Amino acid sequence: MSRRLGIIGAIIRKDLVAFTRDRFYVFITVFGLIIYIAMYWFLPNSVDETIEAGIYWQGGSPQVLSSGDGLEFITFDTPEALEAAVDGSGDESVPIGLDFPNGFVESVRSGRPTTVRVLLTTDVPDEYRGAMTSFVRELAFLVAGTELPVTQLDTTEVILGEDRAGDQVSLREKMGPMFVFFVLLIETFALATLVATEIQARTVTAVLATPTRLSDFLAAKAIIGTVLAFGEALLLVTLIGVLGTSPLVLIITLLLGALLVTGFGLIAGSTGKDFIGIVFWSMVFMIPLAIPSFAVLFPGSAADWVRVLPSYGLIDSIVRATAYGDGLVELSGPLLLLSGWCVIAFTGGLFALRRKVASL
Amino acid sequence: MTNIGRVLRKDLRLGPRSPFILWAFVLPVVMTLLIRGVFGGLFDANPRLAIVDPGGSRVTADALALDGIDVSVLSDADELRSRVEAHDYDAGLVLPAGFDEAVRSGARPEMALYISGESLASDRVVLAVTTLDLVRGVSGEPPPVQVEVVSFGEESLELSLRLLPLIMIYAVALAGAMVPALSLVEEKEENTIDALLVSPASIQEVMAAKVLLGVILAFSTGIMTLAINNAFSGEYTAIMATLLVAAVMMAEVGVILGAWAKDTNTMFAAFKAGGILLFYPVVFFIWPDLPSWIARIGPTYYFLQPIFDLSVGGAGFSDVAVEIAIGAAICLALLPAVLFMGRWLERSRGGGAGATPERDLEPAL
Numbered sequence: 087m088s089r090r091l092g093i094i095g096a097i098i099r100k101d102l103v104a105f106t107r108d109r110f111y112v113f114i115t116v117f118g119l120i121i122y123i124a125m126y127w128f129l130p131n132s133v134d135e136t137i138e139a140g141i142y143w144q145g146g147s148p149q150v151l152s153s154g155d156g157l158e159f160i161t162f163d164t165p166e167a168l169e170a171a172v173d174g175s176g177d178e179s180v181p182i183g184l185d186f187p188n189g190f191v192e193s194v195r196s197g198r199p200t201t202v203r204v205l206l207t208t209d210v211p212d213e214y215r216g217a218m219t220s221f222v223r224e225l226a227f228l229v230a231g232t233e234l235p236v237t238q239l240d241t242t243e244v245i246l247g248e249d250r251a252g253d254q255v256s257l258r259e260k261m262g263p264m265f266v267f268f269v270l271l272i273e274t275f276a277l278a279t280l281v282a283t284e285i286q287a288r289t290v291t292a293v294l295a296t297p298t299r300l301s302d303f304l305a306a307k308a309i310i311g312t313v314l315a316f317g318e319a320l321l322l323v324t325l326i327g328v329l330g331t332s333p334l335v336l337i338i339t340l341l342l343g344a345l346l347v348t349g350f351g352l353i354a355g356s357t358g359k360d361f362i363g364i365v366f367w368s369m370v371f372m373i374p375l376a377i378p379s380f381a382v383l384f385p386g387s388a389a390d391w392v393r394v395l396p397s398y399g400l401i402d403s404i405v406r407a408t409a410y411g412d413g414l415v416e417l418s419g420p421l422l423l424l425s426g427w428c429v430i431a432f433t434g435g436l437f438a439l440r441r442k443v444a445s446l
Numbered sequence: 447m448t449n450i451g452r453v454l455r456k457d458l459r460l461g462p463r464s465p466f467i468l469w470a471f472v473l474p475v476v477m478t479l480l481i482r483g484v485f486g487g488l489f490d491a492n493p494r495l496a497i498v499d500p501g502g503s504r505v506t507a508d509a510l511a512l513d514g515i516d517v518s519v520l521s522d523a524d525e526l527r528s529r530v531e532a533h534d535y536d537a538g539l540v541l542p543a544g545f546d547e548a549v550r551s552g553a554r555p556e557m558a559l560y561i562s563g564e565s566l567a568s569d570r571v572v573l574a575v576t577t578l579d580l581v582r583g584v585s586g587e588p589p590p591v592q593v594e595v596v597s598f599g600e601e602s603l604e605l606s607l608r609l610l611p612l613i614m615i616y617a618v619a620l621a622g623a624m625v626p627a628l629s630l631v632e633e634k635e636e637n638t639i640d641a642l643l644v645s646p647a648s649i650q651e652v653m654a655a656k657v658l659l660g661v662i663l664a665f666s667t668g669i670m671t672l673a674i675n676n677a678f679s680g681e682y683t684a685i686m687a688t689l690l691v692a693a694v695m696m697a698e699v700g701v702i703l704g705a706w707a708k709d710t711n712t713m714f715a716a717f718k719a720g721g722i723l724l725f726y727p728v729v730f731f732i733w734p735d736l737p738s739w740i741a742r743i744g745p746t747y748y749f750l751q752p753i754f755d756l757s758v759g760g761a762g763f764s765d766v767a768v769e770i771a772i773g774a775a776i777c778l779a780l781l782p783a784v785l786f787m788g789r790w791l792e793r794s795r796g797g798g799a800g801a802t803p804e805r806d807l808e809p810a811l
Binding site for chain 2: 108109111113114117133135136137155156157172173174190194197199200201202203204205206207208209211212213214215216217219220221222223224226227229230232234235236237238244245246247248249250251252254255366369373380384385386387
């Protein structure tokens with residue numbers, strides 16, 4: 087047993103030396119880590135969910151208007167100052183301005199025609215344009231004392247799910263899992279190259295002429311791939327400061343993720359004939375595997391076909407553990423799915439490599 | 447000239463066997479789909495409203511016509527609630543049958559507006575006031591105020607259009623620079639370059655053929671990219687001239703890189719490291735408020751800016767002539783470097799006078 091372990095260890099050491107000698111992979115590994123860490127800290131850590139609007143209302147702040155969730159009003163002393171703030175020529179700048187005419191309340195209550203100007207920069211999204219017009223009209227109805235033509239449910243009862251207003255998942259939190267996943271994917275390329283080089287140069291046949299068995303060779307490749315991928319992913323989550331949120335869940339998830347990409351790396355390495363072939367086959371796996379990491383950037387649940395992709399459980403578990411604080415119990419579903427894909431990818435990888443080596 | 451044609455024909459004949467050429471053509475399509483379908487929606491996301499309306503209310507018809515709000519009609523209130531809770535929608539509106547008649551008769555029917563806990567506060571405001579306004583519209587009561595909308599400033603371009611230079615640079619750099627570079631490196635790795643050098647073709651002719659290969663491919667992927675992005679304006683001549691500058695510049699960079707790199711891995715590593723100099727000007731199209739003088743330092747700016755202005759900015763040839771001329775001048779300035787690297791490659795392979803092994807020759811690039 088110890089002899090087998092010694093042989094596997096020797097192959098792993100040889101592969102580590104080969105990996106560190108490959109300028110390309112050493113470069114993209116280090117460069118990738120630095121870039122991902124820098125990008126992570128550069129991304130915004132909060133979500134701006136407030137509509138900021140300037141307002142001119144005779145006599146200062148109106149009683150019927152107050153800043154609240156989603157709306158923030160900045161009062162201006164004159165319509166000219168408000169207009170200057172919107173068109174960018176003033177000291178202050180606001181994207182939206184509501185210019186209420188003098189005597190607005192009296193006009194509305196007495197039924198005299200009156201006009202409110204909604205000032206907008208062209209960058210303001212379409213939905214804000216319509217909403218500001220609706221807002222002014224609704225305000226006028228309120229001032230006029232016209233009640234709603236419907237009865238509504240109590241607003242506190244109509245929030246479905248955990249209310250995250252003011253506590254949204256930031257772009258940084260959403261992008262973190264994507265970076266972790268891409269670090270894992272880089273190792274798919276690296277492992278595939280290590281395997282393909284052995285096959286291309288036929289050193290594998292030389293290795294197998296020694297007391298090394300095919301199972302030792304396969305075990306060594308699986309271990310080196312998993313260790314490299316897991317080590318880098320763990321380093322990344324440590325350096326971006328998310329490991330502390332749910333260490334056990336993250337370690338288990340990353341280990342499964344490393345096994346998954348190692349399986350695909352073994353398949354790509356056994357299939358690709360040269361560097362370009364490896365890039366090609368790795369990309370064939372990479373594109374569908376990357377889809378779930380993009381899907382989590384969007385609000386809402388992922389489509390069913392995205393949920394069955396091998397990497398979905400990995401990405402979902404990282405997002406839910408780091409952004410929502412879910413534990414092993416809550417994540418048992420995605421982790422089980424990921425484990426199932428690990429078994430399939432790993433078995434497929436070992437089968438492909440075994441078949442390739444046997445054909446030499 | 448005949449020798450250039452022969453080498454070029456060989457590369458074009460063998461080229462399609464390389465998966466990399468496939469990638470050069472596939473990547474712009476994939477990027478276009480991603481940017482238009484994924485990132486366009488990500489950064490310009492609209493509030494999403496779902497409506498259950500068994501009675502066919504006017505509210506639903508008016509909501510579907512709104513700009514900037516994505517409206518979906520569902521058939522089941524339970525499904526609406528579960529999907530709002532999952533944040534598939536920011537809000538869900540359930541209207542009872544006979545809603546419009548009840549509103550008009552003053553019966554004040556019940557209207558349920560469900561809000562997703564994960565929706566942005568700003569989206570909640572937008573959807574709530576818009577819904578109330580639509581309901582007021584059904585009641586037929588005229589609003590007690592007129593609203594005049596005044597817009598300031600020039601309309602900014604959509605993000606998906608501002609990302610066009612990103613797709614363009616990938617399209618021309620992969621096909622124009624990477625393919626000839628890879629072709630040269632593979633010739634060296636497989637030693638077929640030695641056979642070429644002892645053939646009647648001179649090194650200048652070999653380099654010219656590789657440049658032409660890059661030009662043809664980059665020009666093709668450039669046209670394809672503009673076409674699939676619907677970015678062809680009426681300025682065909684100016685766009686073609688700019689694409690030609692782009693293709694030549696990238697092809698020259700590619701053969702310089704290919705002549706220098708000793709193997710594929712080195713070439714890819716060098717392209718990854720040096721590629722930032724080619725790619726960084728695209729940042730200034732995505733965020734146009736950044737100081738543009740920084741972008742002007744990058745050589746690729748002198749084809750990206752004209753293509754952008756011509757394709758989506760409504761510019762004419764005269765508006766971009768200076769940039770195109772500077773781009774053409776950069777192409778001319780790269781020619782001596784291409785010839786120098788050709789001679790260096792020839793010497794390093796043992797051809798030409800004073801041949802020196804490649805390992806002893808490391809030109810400072």
